[in-house]
Amino acid sequence: MLYLAHMRVNPPHPATEDFLERKAQEKQMALELQREGKWPHLWRVVGEYSNYSVFEVADHDELHAILSKLPLFPYLEITVTPLATHPSSLAANP
Secondary structure (H helix, E strand, O other): EEEEEEEEEEEOOOOHHHHHHHHHHHHHHHHHHHOOOOEEEEEEEOOOOEEEEEEEOOOOOHHHHHHHHHHOOOHHEEEEEEEEOOOHHHOOOO
């Protein structure tokens, strides 16, 4: 299943050592999930400390497990939208 996630980061001001450590851990986890194919797309939002990401996982529960294990989870505001193939897309009309 595909999911679009909008993740907004709400860092502490000033940034704490805990936040900076979690940020480094988050990068490593994101790279690992991308290599596994579970996080195939990751885009930064210009002018914001946020991203839009596409996750490809088995179900809602797997996505929830991934998101809640993100090191920056305590600092994130996340909106998730399940995605389905559009009938006018090339994927639906080979």
